[in-house]
Amino acid sequence: MAYRALLVEDDNAIATVIRTALEDEGFEVDSHDTIEGRDKALADNDYGVMLTDVILLDGDGIETLGEVRKAYPEMPVIILSAQNTLDTAVRATDRGAFEYFPKPFDLDELVRATRQAVESRKGGLAPEGESGEGLPLIGRSKAMQEVYRLITRVLHNDLTVLVLGESGTGKELVAEAIHELGARKSGPFVPVNTAAIPRELIESELFGHEKGAFTGATARNIGKFEQAHGGTLFLDEIGDMPAEAQTRLLRALQSGRIRRVGGSEEIAVDVRIIAATNRDLLPLIAAGSFREDLYYRLNVVPIKLPPLRDRVDDVVPLALHFLSRAATEGLPKRSLGEDAGALLRKQPWRGNVRELQNLVYRAALLARDDVIDAETLRPLLDAAPEALDSAGAASIEDSVTHWLERTDFAEGNLYHEALGELERPVFVHALKRTGGNQLKAAELLGINRNTLRKRLSDLAIDPDRFSRI
Incomplete structure (x- = not known):
């Protein structure tokens, strides 16, 4: 069965690629690049699905989406957007979009979603929601786009x-x-x-x-x-x-x-x-x-959630966000130099976004100039984690110290929490080595069997599990 699709996209190259892909799948596609053209096409035709960009030549495609959904409740709408933020994803979902695709998108996935949309013919309006402006989830990387899509679902x-x-x-x-x-x-x-x-x-x-x-x-x-x-x-x-x-x-x-x-x-x-x-x-x-x-x-x-090292393109936008927030919290208003941004992008960020935030706040406090440059950042960057990248370069003490410095512990409970975390792999290793035999595991560990039993109970480790390993 052939379906008619309305494509509203003001980038001719993108419109051509989408139209060709849909026509290859048997769709009849009408293309327009304005809200005015979209509305006229909707009034004159019956479409199985509409695909629309957000920023069009004469307005915002999402802002008028609620009106379209009310007038044509049976027609699913797919949003395409280069404005790749959680705010955009939420706005699209709250105004009844069937699906949201940040640019650049996977063309095969877009075609599959378009077919699913016309076959579902979902009706009704999604509840109205807030725009999400100001939420601290920031990033336009591909990894974060998937997070945004799942949140809207x-x-x-x-x-x-x-x-x-x-x-x-x-x-x-x-x-x-x-x-x-x-x-x-x-x-x-x-x-x-x-x-x-x-x-x-x-x-x-x-x-x-x-x-x-x-x-x-x-x-x-x-x-x-x-x-x-x-x-x-x-x-x-x-x-x-x-x-x-x-x-x-x-x-x-x-x-x-x-x-x-x-x-x-x-x-x-x-x-x-x-x-x-x-x-x-x-x-x-x-x-x-x-x-x-x-x-x-x-x-x-x-x-x-992706680690910050897997979303390098988000590092500078996050740093700028934290600089802005630091200024609202009473720290000096600073900007970020290009060399500083380049330096931040090269860091491993084992502490992820929290580590970046702490660094930016320290830089905002200690910088001598309004513009934070690479020279300001270098003394603040912790070089110790670099040593952990080389196999055998760091001792167990160094590794544990690195872990302790980057882990949040409850006040007054660091000793028990840390020992519990460090004991667990030791007991698990001993049980694996001995096939779950507690007597042999106790001998391997150099402790008596009663002590082993108590620690296994405290750590919620079932020794019977290891008899099958």
């Missing part, structure tokens, strides 16, 4: 999202964007760093407790689930959650009900869950320290 539903990425990539910013731009924006946003809560208190923090539930429980405590009722609960560093709390979390996700510690009443909670981790959960599942069923319950829509 989950704004108007309650699907559970798992945000993956290294420390400092902005996982909480993604969660905040989904909440603030989505259907639950009028409800509370409750963030919880599960790695920062002592093991013995995490269930009380999440689910609350009744008076007298344990020593020190002098009054009823409302947990994070109840606090987030009607809104979003953001569970950061989910990979560090103790096994017993994982079990209760899974039950809450399955039933939509929680029970306070020491309580008998089940309480219904209406909460959207967004979880995040900087760890690969699959090895934790294999090691028995993370529940496989909880992983699949959380990993409904995964959003992978």
